[in-house]
Amino acid sequence: MPLETLDVQALAEKTGNLYETVAIAAKRARQNAANEKAELEEKLSYFEGFGPEVEDARMQEEQARTSIEFEERPKPTEVAIEEVQNDEIYHRFPEDGGETEEAPMAEL
Numbered sequence: 001m002p003l004e005t006l007d008v009q010a011l012a013e014k015t016g017n018l019y020e021t022v023a024i025a026a027k028r029a030r031q032n033a034a035n036e037k038a039e040l041e042e043k044l045s046y047f048e049g050f051g052p053e054v055e056d057a058r059m060q061e062e063q064a065r066t067s068i069e070f071e072e073r074p075k076p077t078e079v080a081i082e083e084v085q086n087d088e089i090y091h092r093f094p095e096d097g098g099e100t101e102e103a104p105m106a107e108l
Helices: 008-015 018-048 057-071 076-085
Strands: 091-094 100-103
Touching (some): 008 018, 008 076, 018 057, 018 076
């Protein structure tokens, strides 16, 4: 995948603070990574039940194909930045009094 430059000013305008936007994108990237890891582990858990006597070339190929499929997906950080750019993220900040301030950017 080719590198792509980002307009940091446009990112900063999303929340009014570039560092805040980066923190939101980072949290969303961690969520994306955790979801992908859980999905991969679920798919690979199918192969754990078979013993060495049952494992054959087809099983190994299928397991490798599953792993490659996940490696070829966009990285969680890329997805998170794209979500920020497209205003697909919803975030809020907890207040001291228990109420929350809502800001328009998918829920974290």
